[in-house]
Amino acid sequence: MSDGLHLELEGKRVAVIGFGRSGQSALKLLMALGARVAVADQKPASELAAIVTDLREIPVEIFGDGQYDRALQGSDLMLLSPGVPMALAPIRQALLAGIRVIGELELASRYLSGRLIAMTGTNGKSTTITLVGQLLSAAGFDTFVGGNLGTPLADAALASLEGRRWDFVVAEVSSFQLETIETFHPWIGAILNITPDHLDRYPSLKDYAATKARMFENQTAEDFCIINADDAGLLKFPPVSLGTPIRFSRTKAVSSGVFVHGDVVMTNLRQELEEVIRISELQIHGSHNLENVMAATAVALLSGCPMSTIQQTLREFRGLEHVMEVVRIVRDVTYINDSKGTNVDATVKALESLSGPVILIAGGREKGGQYPGLVEAVRGKARQVILIGEARARLRELLKEAAAVSEAGSLAEAVRQAASLAVSGDTVLLSPVCASFDMFQDYKDRGRQFKERVHELA
Numbered sequence: 062m063s064d065g066l067h068l069e070l071e072g073k074r075v076a077v078i079g080f081g082r083s084g085q086s087a088l089k090l091l092m093a094l095g096a097r098v099a100v101a102d103q104k105p106a107s108e109l110a111a112i113v114t115d116l117r118e119i120p121v122e123i124f125g126d127g128q129y130d131r132a133l134q135g136s137d138l139m140l141l142s143p144g145v146p147m148a149l150a151p152i153r154q155a156l157l158a159g160i161r162v163i164g165e166l167e168l169a170s171r172y173l174s175g176r177l178i179a180m181t182g183t184n185g186k187s188t189t190i191t192l193v194g195q196l197l198s199a200a201g202f203d204t205f206v207g208g209n210l211g212t213p214l215a216d217a218a219l220a221s222l223e224g225r226r227w228d229f230v231v232a233e234v235s236s237f238q239l240e241t242i243e244t245f246h247p248w249i250g251a252i253l254n255i256t257p258d259h260l261d262r263y264p265s266l267k268d269y270a271a272t273k274a275r276m277f278e279n280q281t282a283e284d285f286c287i288i289n290a291d292d293a294g295l296l297k298f299p300p301v302s303l304g305t306p307i308r309f310s311r312t313k314a315v316s317s318g319v320f321v322h323g324d325v326v327m328t329n330l331r332q333e334l335e336e337v338i339r340i341s342e343l344q345i346h347g348s349h350n351l352e353n354v355m356a357a358t359a360v361a362l363l364s365g366c367p368m369s370t371i372q373q374t375l376r377e378f379r380g381l382e383h384v385m386e387v388v389r390i391v392r393d394v395t396y397i398n399d400s401k402g403t404n405v406d407a408t409v410k411a412l413e414s415l416s417g418p419v420i421l422i423a424g425g426r427e428k429g430g431q432y433p434g435l436v437e438a439v440r441g442k443a444r445q446v447i448l449i450g451e452a453r454a455r456l457r458e459l460l461k462e463a464a465a466v467s468e469a470g471s472l473a474e475a476v477r478q479a480a481s482l483a484v485s486g487d488t489v490l491l492s493p494v495c496a497s498f499d500m501f502q503d504y505k506d507r508g509r510q511f512k513e514r515v516h517e518l519a
Contacts, residue, residue: 066171071095076132079142083165086213101132143237164241169214175227181234182253184407185353190233192357199374200366208232239275246279251287255294256406261429270298277302309355319355330362338375345380347414383508388515393485396515400508402492409438411492419443419488420479424450425495439463447475451499476514
């Protein structure tokens with residue numbers, strides 16, 4: 062933790078724009094730093110006041126119903142939630158007026174103890190940082206795991222201010238969070254992949270990739286930059302870093318990193334060539350999970366984990382809830398919850414990882430952009446697609462020539478349809494391709510409802 066990076070916030074007015082989980086965590090950190098805080102959100106003021114009271118933070122100015130301009134008036138700093146686009150008129154006007162903007166990620170990173178390991182990418186972030194956390198903890202390192210997944214980094218920063226010391230802080234980082242960094246500087250930074258996503262927020266895939274690449278912009282020669290050597294998006298928009306490049310690949314040997322040779326994950330990061338694990342020993346399956354394993358292995362090796370610990374942890378790791386999670390097998394039909402599959406690349410990889418015929422449940426709220434590769438993947442693996450949510454009409458038109466397509470008015474109806482159509486050897490896969498917010502609180506809510514409906518089947 063470098064004192065040179067600390068912000069002078071004593072007595073300064075800070076506007077927290079967007080008061081979700083990260084905003085609430087940032088509020089506590091800002092108050093500890095002596096700032097005067099104004100909070101603004103789309104929620105009603107009464108709801109915001111209840112949250113602030115629960116946090117026991119007073120006095121805080123509260124502006125509900127999207128009154129961002131009032132919170133920003135007279136502020137020295139804007140702390141912008143990743144869920145609030147900078148393109149919004151009051152945000153643009155504040156920037157033109159010279160108000161400095163950062164996010165919770167930038168604020169927290171200035172006060173963290175321990176070496177910072179950060180990961181981004183379109184898919185696989187949550188699985189990989191969870192696995193990294195388990196690898197480091199198994200090796201005896203005191204490790205914080207959070208960020209975009211789970212506990213906000215501001216909580217770790219507040220604990221650091223109070224004297225808590227970690228060996229490593231492992232953070233999942235989104236492109237939205239990277240929009241507002243200044244000094245954010247991971248010792249190990251990784252970009253797992255770049256595929257079309259969030260094109261309702263970014264003008265093009267190139268802009269989206271450039272935002273992800275900000276992961277590396279403050280790195281030095283003493284840092285490490287981990288890249289997927291097979292990913293088309295990263296090959297098309299190669300990020301630049303002063304850090305030492307480390308690569309992982311399923312298809313070829315790399316000069317410094319982790320790669321697959323036959324059925325074995327290999328590494329040359331410690332001078333000599335070493336065998337890490339046989340792919341058949343892993344409990345998580347599919348090419349995307351193999352990439353996650355290789356990225357996590359690279360981090361663990363760079364961090365000093367013993368190979369025996371890495372091997373044992375990899376053998377025991379079962380993956381995350383809502384990511385290719387086997388819910389139940391009923392009459393030789395396997396039901397899989399992949400609710401975190403909120404973009405086309407995730408769903409395509411989920412389909413490709415399955416061997417038998419698939420009944421795919423998909424749909425939800427679109428996130429912009431096209432669906433490259435989805436038709437081919439559905440044609441190759443799915444014999445039936447059941448569509449839900451706002452994207453039903455577009456997906457039906459797209460997929461009608463690739464498989465039999467039907468619609469359902471609810472997730473419960475979709476599960477019942479799938480159960481009635483499924484025969485021995487089939488897999489019913491929830492991998493929605495879309496966001497969840499048209500029908501559910503989030504992807505976790507969608508996944509849990511799916512599991513409840515599956516467990517209700519006779």
